Amino acid sequence: MDESAAPGETADHEPRHSGPARFARPVLIAAAVVAVVCIALLVIIFLLDTFNATVYSVGGNDIQDNTQEAKDIRGLYDGARAGSIVFLVIALLTAAGSGWFLYRGRKQGGGDSDGGEDVDFDDLGR
Numbered sequence: 001m002d003e004s005a006a007p008g009e010t011a012d013h014e015p016r017h018s019g020p021a022r023f024a025r026p027v028l029i030a031a032a033v034v035a036v037v038c039i040a041l042l043v044i045i046f047l048l049d050t051f052n053a054t055v056y057s058v059g060g061n062d063i064q065d066n067t068q069e070a071k072d073i074r075g076l077y078d079g080a081r082a083g084s085i086v087f088l089v090i091a092l093l094t095a096a097g098s099g100w101f102l103y104r105g106r107k108q109g110g111g112d113s114d115g116g117e118d119v120d121f122d123d124l125g126r
Helices: 019-058 068-074 078-109 121-125
Strands: none
Touching: 019 068, 019 078
């Protein structure tokens, strides 16, 4: 039987990471997606706040007035803004933690993922 026919199915194949480092890459990807969504939400909230303030000021009113209507408009997206900032901070801390686990796992792994074998194009074509 030709050993090159089934690459990656050797008996000494072990996972590169063990323990919590095994989940670090998917967690890093998920945290990055959550961070991007939170940043997009913050940008949308900023644009909506700007639009609401502009529409309110068309009638000659000032958004910084001490009226109840101006306060309501200023506080319209406070919950979404605070939640988005909280999730953004959590996502960034999670991404930093998983990046640290990946970095630490790379330092402890000490080897190449291909076992140090020099593989050229002809070997890949078989």
